[in-house]
Amino acid sequence: MTAAAAGPTLTVIVTRLGIDGGMDRVVEAMAAALADRGGEDVRLICVTTRGRLGKLLSPLVFAGALARCLALGLSGGADVAHLNLATRGSVLRKALMERVLSLVGVPVVVHLHGANFDDYYAACGSFMQAAIRTLFRRATCVVVLGNHWRDFVTRIAGPEVATAIVYNAVPRVPAAAEREDGGVHLVVLGEVGERKGTDVLLDALSLLRGRSVGGWRCTIAGNGAVERFRARAESLGLSGLVTFPGWLDAGAAKMLAGRADIVVLPSRAENLPMSIVEAMAAGKPVVATPVGAVPEILHDGVEGRLVPVGDAGALADALTVLIGDGEMRRRMGEAAAVRHTADLDSAVFIERLVQVWRRAAGRTG
Template identity: 40%
Template sequence: MSGPGRTRPPRTLWVSTSTRTQGGIATCVRTLAATGLWERWGVRHVATHRDGSRADKAMAFASGLARYTATMLLRRPDLVHIHMSSAGSFVRKAALAWLAYLLDVPVVLHVHSGRFHLFHDRAPAPLRRVIAATLTRADVVIALGELMRTRLARIAPDAHLTSLPNPVRLSPVTRRPAGAAPHVVFLGRIWDKKGAFALIEAWAKSSGGESGGHLTMAGDGEHERARTLARDLGVADSVTVHDWLSADQVAELLASADVLALPSENEGQPMVVLEAMSRGLAVLATEVGGIPELVTDGVEGLLVPPHDAGALADALGELLGDEARRRALGEAGAARARDEFAADAVAARIEGLYHAVLAAHGHPVPGPGATR
C-alpha cells in the first residue's frame, strides 16, 4: 500500500481482442505490452473478442464484459484505453466506453480500422449519431496517421483527436546472400480485398517463377482459390500458400524474404508493413489508407494504385529484376522504422497522452515507480 504522502501506482484498464488472435490490433497490443508500458501503468487487460465460431465470440464478449464491469466497479481504474475497429468491434467497445463515461473514468479510444469512415458512412442515421457521440465523448481518440485523423474529424468534428503510428519492435535486418533468387512474401487474409489474387496474376505476368524467385503467401482466407489460380496460370511451382502462421513462423519467413507485397484495396497502418520495414525488406503496396504515411514511393518501397493490374505487375517485375534496387529500398525502410516507428518511442507518446488526460481531469497524476 502507499504510505503517507506517497502516490499510489497507476491503475489502467486496456480492452482489446485477445492477444492470441490474428490481425493487427493483437500485434499492436503485444508490441506495446513488451515495452514495459503495462508494468509502468499497472495495466490490466480485458479481452472482449477472440477467434473462433460465433458462439466462441459471444462467450468471449460475455466473459470480457463481466470482467470489465467488475473491474470498473470494484477496482476503479484511473484510465481506460479501448482498442477498437469498425462494425461489430465498434458496437462492443462503444458499450464499454459508455459505461466508463457514466462512471466518469477517463477514456482513450484507439481506432485501428482503415475502413472506419466507410463503416460510418454506410451505417443508418441513428448509428451514425452513436458513432459521433462515442468519439466526441472520449478524452482522446487515437487515429493511425493523419489521413485517418482527418476522416475521423469529419465524423466527429468536436472530438479530441490525435494521430500516432503503429509501433514496431525492431528486428535484425534481413541480409540475404548476394545473387540469391528473389523471395516475395504476402501476409494477411487471402481474399480480394487484400489483393491476394491480383498478386498471383501479377506474379505470372512478371514471370516471377522464371527468374528463379518464389512467392510465399500466408494467412487465413481462400487458400484453395489461391492455389487453383496459381495452377491455372502455370506458376504453382513458384507459389506457396500457407495457413496463418505463428509469430515465430512469421519472423522466420520475413527473415528469408526480400520484398513484402500487400496490394490491398484499403488499409489503416498495416503492422506487417512496419515489421517488414524493420527487417529491411522492400515494400510493394497500394497507395491507400495510411500506407503512404509509412512508405514513400521510390524511397522505402513502390506504391501502385489499387486495382491496377498492369502497374502492380510492372512494379513487381522491377523489384524482381533489380537486386540493388531491392536492397536500397529495404535499407531506407529499416532506417525509417528505427527513427519513426520504434515501439519504445510510440509507448512514450502514449504515456504523454495518459498524463495529459489525467491532468485535465484534475486527478493526481500517478507516475511509474510509485510504491505498490
C-alpha cells in the same frame, strides 16, 4: 532502455479480440514495448471482448469483459481504458464499454483500427453512424494511425474531438542469418483475399511469368480464402513459384519477413497494416498501394514502391525492376530501416501511447 521515472502506477484497461488478428498483435506490441521500456509506472490489464467461442457464445465473453471493467472501475483498479475499435460488432461492444466505464469514472481512449472504417461508416446506416460519432465525442482522446484517419474523425465528429497520431510499431527485426536459395523471395503477410489484393498479386505474378522474368518465388502467408487462391495460382501456372503456408503466429511471421527480399501488399483498403511495419522493421523494401495511412510511412521510390490499387500491370512493372536490381533493393531496404527507427519502433510507439494515457488520466507531470 532506461526505466521510466518513478511515480504512481498508471493502470490501463486494454481491449483485445482474442482471435490473434492484427489488432491483437498491436496489443501484444504494447505489452512487449512496456516490458522493454522498464519501470513499473504503467500496468496493462487486457480484457478479451470476443474470443474464439463463435457467434453464439461470444456475447458471454463480452458480458464477462463488461463485468470486469465495471468491477475495476468501482474498486478504483483502473486509471484509464484503451478501447481498440474496428467495424461492425466492435462498434456496439466499444460503445457499451465506454458507457459502463464512464459511469464508474474511468476515462476512455478510443484507438481506431479497421482497414475500411471510412467506407463502413458511409454505408452502415444512421443508427451506427450516430453511435460512432457519439463514441468519438465521448472519448478523452481518439488515437488514429495517420492524418488520413485524423481527418476522417474530425470530419464526422467535429474538430473539437481530441486526436493523437500513433503509428503501429514493432521492434527492429534482425536480418536473417542465412539467405535461402531459390531466387528473390517475395513475401505477403496478411489475410488471403480480395481486400488484401491477392487476386491482383497473382495476376501480376502471371504477367512476370509471361514476360519470362525469372529468379523469383513468392510466399503468401495468412488465413482467409487460402484454398481458392491456391487453386487460382495453379490455374495460372504458378504452383511451382507461389506457396501458401496459411496463418503464421507472430514469431513465424517476423522470421518470414526477415527472410524476404521484397514485401508486397497490394491492398484495396488498409488503415496502417502491421505487415508493412514489420517489413520496414526488417529493413525490407515494400511494394504496396497508397491506401489509408500507407503513403505517410512509405514513399514511392524511397522505402519501396507505391502502385495504383487494382493495377496488376503496374504491380508487375514495379516487381520486375526490383527483382532485377539488387542494389535498388538494398538502398530501399536501408531507407525502410531508417524510417522504422524514426517513427515505427516500439519504443517510440509506447512513449506516445503512455503520454496519451497520462493526459487522459489527468497525470500530465
